[in-house]
Amino acid sequence: MPLILNEEQTMLRDSARGFIGDKAPIAHFRQLRDSKDAIGFSKEHWKTFAEMGFAGLLVPEAYGGSGLGAVEAGVIMEEIGRTLMPSPFFATAVLAVTALRGGSEAQQAAYLPKIAEGALLAALAVDEGTKHRPSNIAMKAERSGNGFKLSGDKAFVVDGHMADLLIVAARSGGSAGEREGLTLFAIDPKAKGIAIERTVMVDAHNAARIVFDNVAVDADSVIGDVDQGGALLDRVLNIGRGAVAAEMVGLSDEVFGRTVTYLKERKQFGKLIGEFQALQHRAAHLYTEIEVTRAAAMKALQLLDADAPTAAAAVAVAKAKAGTTATLAVQEGVQMHGGMGMTDQFDVGLFMKRARVCQELLGDSNFHADQLARMKKY
């Protein structure tokens, strides 16, 4: 498959770019941030996202969605990255939908059409420690009657404070470090014993810490098979990583574009600073890194759609590469904007904060380089 967008994907990108650029520019994000908005995103925009088919992008047509794939999800994420638009798209339309598609007919029928309509928001609770280590999940799911009792702490749950549905990875067997024994649950966040704290993060996007204290759930809430959630969780995490990589490509490209424009406008020592070779070379290097990263992200998303055995390695490459490139892009962006780059008034700092969060989200560059090394057995 060629590593370029086809005609339909290009149209999808153009419509996403049109809507997001028009209705949700960075000013929109700033307004939500500065007003300390209670939910942190625009319900109206999410409704339009649903009408445009974006909320149900990965939902099969039989359940009212568009039945599209990871490449298309990446297309939307890249545009979201360009304006830092706060949106439930990642948590609900990408992570939750992929998890639910591994569930029963009844679960899919119950949740997927509502997600596609834009009527249901969901969040995935995986991380527990300081760093993303899904194999170390320790949250307990003890059998109790016909169901389970869940206890443990989850952190960095994207959109966790406003979800209508929590998808929780817990350990029904085995011990930390083992892949066997993980189970995914679909849980009502209002269930007794759940305490949700919205965490205000550096990038002013949405995430939550959630404490589960002996939360009783019945057997119907299990997604897939008990103790066998590892493979499904991997699938969910990998598409999520591919999506975040695409967001970082969008973010990097946007910062880069703004920086190059600045190099062509700003004068110092009687010259445009873009005439200085030292800056030209750094800009050209950054351009190359971004193009290389874009190709790696696209490759990973295509391989995910093809369900290729090499997809996991390609995702590790894409997320690792996107993390280092985004870090470079925002650092160069701030540095080349000089003092102005340090001000809140200039947008480039907002990208820097978002890039730091995207790095940590579902594994940073070191985590994924290490994963690649493990896959290659060294």
Place this chain on the structure above:
Amino acid sequence: MSDLDQFRRDTRAWLDSNCPPEMRKPVTADEDVFWGGRNTKFSSEPQRLWFERMRDKGWTVPDWPKQYGGGGLDGAEAKVLREEMSAIGARPPLSSFGIWMLGPALLKYGNEEQKQEHLPKIAAGLIRWCQGYSEPNAGSDLASLQTRAESDGDDYIINGQKIWTSYANYADWIFCLVRTDGTAKKHDGISFILFDMTSPGVSTKPILLISGKSPFCETFFDNVRVPKIRVVGTVNRGWDVAKYLLQHERAMISGMGERGAGRPLGQVAADSIGVDAEGQLDDAMLRGQIATFEVDEAALSCAAERAVDLAKAGQGHPAFSSAMKYYGTELNKRRHEILMSAGGIDALEWESPRSHEGAKPRAWLRTKANSIEGGTSEVMLGIVAKRILDLPGA
């Protein structure tokens, strides 16, 4: 099944029965590479067989037209062939500046007579070419070259000196940039001309490098007489041909790291250094460096694939080869730093059969030229800055 799937199956089957096992091993020594030419020798029988079988199918130059000795494959088929060859680790049957550089330039700028005269001989490995571009005072600033070609009836009389002429001492013919108009602006008075290295007045002298070898030469022209019909393209417009050819050269150099890559670098290092109780490379810092390198390398190969796809779709940028040349050569230097580190003390041996006469350190030293030859990394970045990013100045 699509035609392309069928082509893949046929190709795989053909390669399987025709590529000798000895030709599926990584290239480790100079004689593993077959360059062709009048005075050529095969280093082994499998090398000869592999070359001749590929030549007979036109697959030394799979995407050239059949009438010039090529395989007549379209872009998709040529890609399949590359992939299938790479899957079994097949060596290139013929390495040649004629294939990588002159051929594409002749296909675009040569007249029919020139194509018929030269292309089939390149495809069949009969003539080995070298490139007469750089001069002592015209390296990265190539257009300041001074080698003169003065008109004398139907001929030019060429005088001057070239430097960094790779394998000039083994080459049969040279493709050469000469100044045919000394009064024009520096890019406007240059012509691209071909001539036989045995012409009277041509001499070469190898340059010993830090690798202890001399793939490069100084090349001298003392009243060399060359017929004017040997000019490719328009007289005084040789810069167009030169630039076009440089794109191919840069693509070739940026791909050098991929050749013979084969096993993951981490496993190569594990063989040499050993692993800890958990099976991980017994040097945590090096393991991290290698993993980071392999991320970059895998990402670059995606970018190379995408560049081909973009070009096919008519969306490529002509200067993108400069970005790839820059990235690929810097990466290849990193690869060899890692290989030296993984090789440890063993990789320091310079003269011993055990070390294949220092193949590793010599290859490491050789890669340092990657970011110089064909335009330095700094020149590549300058091209990207100006032609792709449209930054101002100079």
